[in-house]
Amino acid sequence: MDVQTAALRPPLHRVSRTAIWYWTIRAALGWLVVIGAQVAWMVVADGDHDAIRIPALAVTAVLAAAHLIVMPRWRYRVHRWETTPEAVYTLSGWFKQEWRIAPVSRIQTVDSERGPLEQLFGLANVTVTTASAAGPITISGLARETADRIVHELTASAQATVGDAT
Amino acid sequence: MSGPAETNGTTDGTTNGTTDAPGTADAAGTIDASRTADVPRTEEWRRLSTRMLFVHPFHVAVRAVPALLGLLVAGSNKGFPGHLFSLGILALMIVIGVFRWVTTTFRITDEHIQVRKGLFRKQVMTVPRDRVRTVDVTSHLLHRVLGLARVEIGTGRSDQKGDGALKLDALGTAEAAHLREELLHRLDTAGVRASAGVPAGTGAGAGAAAGDHARGPGAAAIPTGVAAIPTGVAGIPTVAGVGDVPTAPVAGTFGREKETELARLQLSWIRYAPFTLSGVVAVGVIAGFVSRLTNEGGVDLRQIGALRDGWKWFTGVPVWSAVAGVVIALIVFVAVASTLGYVLSFWGFRLTRHSGGTLHVTRGLITTRATTIEERRLRGVEVSEPLLLRAVRGARLIAVTTGLHSGRGAQRGGSMLLPPAPVAEVETLAERVLAPRGGDGTSPVVGPLVPHGPAALRRRFTRALGANAVAVVALLALWEWAGLPAWTWITALAFIPFAALLAADRYRNLGHAMTREYLVTRWGSLGRRRVALECDGIIGWNVTRSFFQRRAGLATLTATTAAGRQGYRVPDVAMSEAIGIATAGIPGLLDPFLAVPEEHDPHLKGTL
Known part of the structure; x- marks a missing residue:
């Protein structure tokens, strides 16, 4: 089966x-x-x-x-990410690994952040939040341009969907 | 430090923004005009009830009781002005309370609920009315004496740190009741009014009808005939206290609601009260009070004769009988306190379903509480059975809904749908609550669950026995090298059979099921919970696997949701089964990410 x-x-x-x-x-x-x-x-x-x-x-x-x-x-070796027009999909962790999947239609905010240490390495992370406190998806260790591109794409596709996302 | 892009994906529910209000007390018009020029102003800014001016100083005084008692008992003979200092703080808090009353105003327009507060830092909180999920009306003893009620409006933003809820502390009872109807039954009341041919002006109390835009801005100043809440004559603030209005019109306007009773407290249920252990809290409260009395109040317990004699006697008796005596006294005390607590919280408990699409819970002996939950936002139910309660075939029912936190003490939170009661009653009620959604015949409440298999069983035993073994070894080491008494590790060793029993019970309780509408999961032993979560309410999935879970081929699947605990776990389920649940729960979401069986192996090895 x-x-x-x-x-x-x-x-x-x-x-x-x-x-x-x-x-x-x-x-x-x-x-x-x-x-x-x-x-x-x-x-x-x-x-x-x-x-x-x-x-x-x-x-x-x-x-x-x-x-x-x-x-x-x-x-x-573990950390990976993928976005499609329908969903955000990440894998993170090392000893304990976690897959997180959220539909783009349920996205509430897309934030990008660079801490002082991340700035030093030219990195950024992207956090996608949904209405659930258990559901934020963070992609860390991205190159800055990649992070900007993800934010841009997700924001665009999230705006294209209707509903109150709860 | 903050990122280059901080964007709101879709329209984002509650805007809890801080707006700098221009001017001072009279800024209502300014804000209104600048922010929402196209929305007709149907409602004046209102104040909380004037009677709150009595409540606040009283509350402050109650909180200061230990300090004041100390003042009486010990006097201020130590030459330390600590008591004067306490009194100064007391006075300051009363002044702050008065200022809070003066600066807090709220209003309800056709589209928003707005609350303004703050003296130096003006804050305007705006909640769109269609985001209101729950309304919670609470009256403490003093509130009840003065005819007041505190209203808490829950929105979908349960992810907010601190208090996402809007609190109005407090309004007149009648106004609070009216507000609830107005906020949650708006569509229905509008419909009833239209069909009954009542002129719109009579029922529109606070612009209840969502489509009331036709009324011009000037219309707000017209006193609204039958409606319970006078909007205040133009220009004159409603200092008289809106709660003074007779309550009869409320019943008249909203009496058309059809109300079906789903459950009511039976006196025989009180037998479950001692098994809830809620009395443990009372022990903590008393301990806290005593410690404040000795610290802040400066009371020296050793100077009280009766206590000293008691302690002398107590230290005189053999240690084993002393321990037994304390344990028995504690058990009796907790049982009595739990029973009292049960009666105080759940006296007059009633759960009703309103035709307006809400569930309504009223309860409480001294502090009364009325919670209204929008049924559309009810995402499921949780049957909770703490071990002691389970032992006597009792359970309680908790709503899984947005706008109410079920995490922090469901008894305090308003999401309790049935207090500790016979498990059969709980299950019947759960079925009735979920009934309007239909179903495919398999009951999410009592239907059979799929066990998680031998790997999960092994993991339960490894974890329980492993933890116990670590404790034994650590205590042995401490006994050997640090001089810990020998009975510590012997006790730990004696716990091993109980750890095994616990593991067996935890496995027995572990299970899940997927009906057409619900994801059902059950877990735990000391606190067993069975949750039926509506698939529509599931936002996304998290799958976690620790190193050991990967070796055992297991995973923990979490359904994330905006309701209740925010995430519901199906622990230690086979990976393929987890994917099966996830695909059934949100069809199509996972499909692009599933590996074709032939080629998934090398990829997966890469991640191990």
Whole structure:
């Protein structure tokens, strides 16, 4: 039977390759906070319990390194997006992956945003919201021109549909 | 920082914009003229009831009771001016309350409801009338004494952070009732009026008829005969308080509504009250009050003789009997408090269906509450069975609708369609509520569900036992190296059979079904819920798969919707089944994204 063998194919387009670096730096900043806190703790404690603290710091460093090497590349292989005149379709995540599909007729807003870090890499993300709080679709790590084009296309096709989108 | 393009795709429901109102109190005309020149002004700006000027200081005083009590008990002998400070804040809050009353005005035109508020930062909130989904009328004790009611108007914008709802706190009871009719039954009342041949001028209270454009702007100043709400004679603000109008005309104008009773509170249902555990909240409230009394009020509990003696006795008895005593006392207290809570919230509960296309819930012993839900926006129902209630074959029914949050304590939210009652009653009512939509014979409420298969069963056990094992290992480690008492890990070990039972029950409850109109999903054990969600109300789909779910060939499908919890999950269903549900739910949406079986394998491997 058709349903038994059905599977979702990945969306057509990959995000920008620069996104790998963006994700790496973003995660690195997070790890720096953790490592910084541990170092500060060691300095303040002034030699007490170093038998626990130094291995803990080492473990953190190893985890951070593994995360920074694996996560961005894995993420890049997963993240994909596609828009058609009828629907927006994305796949995101890495360890936990998520497909999101929303019909263009139900789109309420299309926003594009560039954070400071994204600006550094010339990237942008696009968020498509629907009337459901559980339904916003975010495509991150897009080249700026691509993001602008998506916003333009989606806005145009969303305006072409009628109804109150709830 | 904000992006280059921030556009509104389609017309976007509620515009909760902040408009800088030119001028001060008299700006009504200016705004009106500049914004909506083509809409005839049918309604003056109205104020909330004058009686609110008594309510607000009282509420502030009640909130300050612990501090005031402390003032009485302890006196201000510590030389710290904390109490004076509290009194100063009290006075300031009363002044703020008065200002809030003065600056809040609202009006209802043919097309919009507008609320203006703010002294320094003027805010005008505008909601198109066709976006009104629910109207909630609440009267607290003091409100009731003074004949007042708070009106909350729910719109489709449940995605808004904070309060998307418009609140009018408070109006006269009669005006509040009239407002509800006006907002949700507008088409119907207009129809009734036309067919009955009543002259338009008599019923048009606040421009109720949507097509009333014919009336010129000047007509607004004409006192509207029979209608309950005087629009105020031109130029004179309605300071007299609109609630003072006799209530009889309201009944006269809107009495033609046909009303069918769907459910009514049976006294025997109160037996379910102790199993709701709502009394736990009371324990929290009392604990909070005591802690405020000791902190803010400066009351030293150790100075109260009876408490000191009690504590002495308590520490004297053996530990096991002390623990047993506390547990029994808590259970009795929670049971009594839950029963009281049930009676207070659900006394006089009635659910009716109006011919105007709404469901109407009234309830409450001291604080009365009337919620009106537009049936067209009712997207389904949720049968909720917390474990204790399920054990005694009880359940409650919650509406899945836009404009009401069901996430934060359905008892407080207005979406409760039936308080804890026998499960059979709940199911019958659910059928009746959904009945007008027709169906294909399979009931979304009691129909059979498809189980999720052995992989989902294994996952339930792995998760429950895994979590328990982690807890045991962690506690063992702490016992070994950090000197934690041994009974902690022994207790954790003893929980393993319960974890297994929980896993088995969670699997047993897991299920879904797809009828022609509804997606049905059931999940949970400690709180089991069965939701029937109308397919028309489904906006889109999210499919999530964790690493372990991918290995087990499972996925969690979420139907996103503007109603209720915003998203309803079908957890741990086989991927192909998830796609089957999604294609059946919104036909055609997924088709372009489905892989042809022969070629999908390499692609999918790429994403693993």
